[in-house]
Amino acid sequence: MTNNNTKILDLTNRFPSWENIGENVSKCKTLDDVISKAGLDYTVEKKNLTVAGTDIIIPNKMVTVNSLTNHPFGVVSDKYQIVQNADAFDFVNYINGDLEFVKAGQTETGMVYIIAKLPDQYVIDDKFTPYVIFRNSFNGRYPIQAAICPLRIVCQNQFTMAFKNADNTVSIRHSRNAEVKMREAQEVLRQTANHMNTLSDMAEKYAVEKITDVQFADILNQFIPLNTEEMTPRQITGAETDRMNFMTAYNADDNANYRGTKWGVLNAFADFQTHRPSLRQTSKGDENRFMSVSFDPVAMYNFINIVNRAA
Numbered sequence: 639m640t641n642n643n644t645k646i647l648d649l650t651n652r653f654p655s656w657e658n659i660g661e662n663v664s665k666c667k668t669l670d671d672v673i674s675k676a677g678l679d680y681t682v683e684k685k686n687l688t689v690a691g692t693d694i695i696i697p698n699k700m701v702t703v704n705s706l707t708n709h710p711f712g713v714v715s716d717k718y719q720i721v722q723n724a725d726a727f728d729f730v731n732y733i734n735g736d737l738e739f740v741k742a743g744q745t746e747t748g749m750v751y752i753i754a755k756l757p758d759q760y761v762i763d764d765k766f767t768p769y770v771i772f773r774n775s776f777n778g779r780y781p782i783q784a785a786i787c788p789l790r791i792v793c794q795n796q797f798t799m800a801f802k803n804a805d806n807t808v809s810i811r812h813s814r815n816a817e818v819k820m821r822e823a824q825e826v827l828r829q830t831a832n833h834m835n836t837l838s839d840m841a842e843k844y845a846v847e848k849i850t851d852v853q854f855a856d857i858l859n860q861f862i863p864l865n866t867e868e869m870t871p872r873q874i875t876g877a878e879t880d881r882m883n884f885m886t887a888y889n890a891d892d893n894a895n896y897r898g899t900k901w902g903v904l905n906a907f908a909d910f911q912t913h914r915p916s917l918r919q920t921s922k923g924d925e926n927r928f929m930s931v932s933f934d935p936v937a938m939y940n941f942i943n944i945v946n947r948a949a
Contacts, residue, residue, distance in 0.1 A: 646879075646882070646883065646886075646915065647882075647883035647886045647887060647909075647910070647913060647914065647915060648913070648915070649793075649886065649887075649890050649909075649913075652793055652794040652795075652909075652912075652913050653794055653913075654769075654789055654794050654796060654912070655796060655912055655924075655927050655928040655931040655932060656740075656741050656753055656928050656932070658924045659741065659743060659745075659924050659925055659928055660676065660741040660742055660743025660751070660753070661675055661676040661677070661741065661742055661743050662740075662741060663675050663676055663739045663740065663741060663742045663752075664738070664739060664740055666739050668731075669724075669727055669728070669730050669731050669752075670724070672739050672742050672752055673723055673724060673727070673742070675742070676742035676743050676744075676752075677743075677744075678723045678742060678743075678744065678750055679723070679724070680704050680705065680706060680707075680723075681704075681705040681706075681722055682702050682703065682704060682705060682711065682720050682722060682776045683702070683703060683705050683720070684700040684701070684702055684703075684714070684716075684718070684720065685700060685701055685702075685703055686700060686701075687699045687700055687701045687713060697716075698715060698716050699713055699714070699715065699716065700713070700714055700715070700716050700718070701713050701714070702714055702718070702720060702776040702777060711748050711775075711776040711777045712748060712776065712777025712778060712779070713777075714776075714777065714778045715778075718778060719812075720776060721774065721782060721812045723750055723774055725812065725814075726750075726774035726782045726810075726812060727752060727772055727774065728819060729810060729819040729820075729822040729823050729826075730752070730754075730772060730823065731819075731823075732816075732819050732820045732822070732823035732824075733823045733826060733827060734827070736756055736757050737754045737755070737756060737770075738754060738755050738756075739752065739753075739754050740753045740754055740755055740769070741753040745925045745928075745929065746922055746925060747779065747925070747929075748775050748776060748777040748779060748780070749773050749774075749775050749779070749780045749929065750773060750774045750775060750776075751771055751772065751773045752771070752772045752773075753769060753770075753771050753772075754769070754770050754771075754772070755767050755768065755769045755770070756768045756769075756770065756827075756830060758791070759834050759838075760838075761788075761790075761834070761837055761838045761841045762838070762841050762842060762845055762901075763895070764790055764791070764792060765790075765791045765792070766788045766789060766790055766791065766797075766834070766837075767788070767789045767791060768786060768787075768788050768789075768830050768833070768834055769786075769787045769788070769789055770784050770785070770786055770787070770826060770830060771784070771785045771787055771932055771933075772784050772810075773785070781809060781810075782809070782810040782811075782812055783807055783808065783809055783810060784807065784808040784810060784826045784829075785806055785807050785808075785932060785933055786806045786807070786808075786829065786830050786833045787806070787932050788833070788834060788837055790905070790908065792892045793890065793892045793893075793905075793909055794912065794913075795905065795908035795909045795912050795913075796908060796911070796912045796931050796932065797837060797908050797938070798911075798931060798932060798933070798934060798935050798937070798938055799833075799837065799935050799938050799939070799942075800935035800936075800939060801833065801836045801837075801840075804829065804832040804833040804835070804836040805829065805833075806833060806935050807933075808822075808825055808826050808829050810822050841901055844899060844900035844901035844904060845896055845899050845900075845901040845902075846899065847899060847900045847901075847949065848898060848899055848949075849898055849899055849900055849902070849903055849945075849948075849949055853948045853949050854888075854903065854948075856948040857903060857944055857945055857948045857949075858881060858884065858885075860944045860947075860948065861884070861907075861941060861944055862877055862880045862881045862884065863877065864877045864878065864881065880910075880914075883910060883914060883915070884906060884907075884910045887905075887906040887907075887909035887910045887913075888902065888903065888905075888906035890906075890909065893905045893906060893909070900945050900946075900949060903945055904938075904941070904942065904945065907938065907941050908938070911931055911937060911938070912931055
């Protein structure tokens with residue numbers, strides 16, 4: 639069952655989730671250059687929050703605004719501490735010269751981000767690039783944080799995963815102390831190395847664990863259920879399209895070496911999540927995809943559980 643809204647997975651033109659967002663800062667060599675080129679060099683202040691049309695101040699609440707344009711970022715507690723972008727990301731200056739800046743910008747939801755990459759590594763026989771996404775905000779929604787997001791180069795699949803001993807996020811404690819900043823930078827590098835080693839170990843393990851056609855069908859049924867008796871026609875179309883796109887990812891040429899294994903199924907999941915077509919191609923849709931694919935390890939964690947149960 640198909641209709642005009644059906645979106646088919648296009649494997650000929652794949653990019654990471656941040657391809658269509660933010661500013662290209664790949665030629666920037668310093669953090670200051672990145673912040674300036676991406677328009678993140680503004681300052682933020684807190685102002686009293688008042689009842690509309692009056693001078694009545696709302697207690698315990700304030701609004702954060704751009705100091706120059708007065709653009710509001712969000713309502714926060716009067717105790718909320720603003721960390722300017724230059725200060726929030728200053729620890730990045732202490733990361734070694736192997737770090738290369740890629741993209742930077744700010745989402746409509748108020749997340750400020752800088753995307754950078756570290757030198758390529760191999761996971762089994764595939765080249766992966768460890769990307770690190772640094773983020774800040776002024777509305778209290780996003781902490782100062784570094785998220786580790788490995789990218790499989792051949793198909794541009796993002797592997798957003800959290801491991802017991804190698805989480806994919808590092809919380810950053812704001813400090814003006816150079817020693818603290820150095821430790822934060824070293825922790826990002828250490829955690830990235832741990833994450834990539836753990837990913838490699840898991841890939842080697844799963845690449846030799848076989849999946850039968852029956853087990854694959856079971857995985858697909860659990861991941862994308864299709865119950866024509868209980869679903870609306872629109873839901874049926876959506877499920878059928880998702881299942882077809884997942885099968886396309888699983889049967890892709892770049893997954894041929896791993897098809898029939900758990901690692902092949904996980905590759906297909908990463909491909910499906912990273913490149914799943916949207917019904918509406920908008921800037922907000924691109925940002926939502928970037929945030930969900932890059933910062934939500936729960937999705938892949940749940941899928942791994944499905945794979946392990948079926949096999």
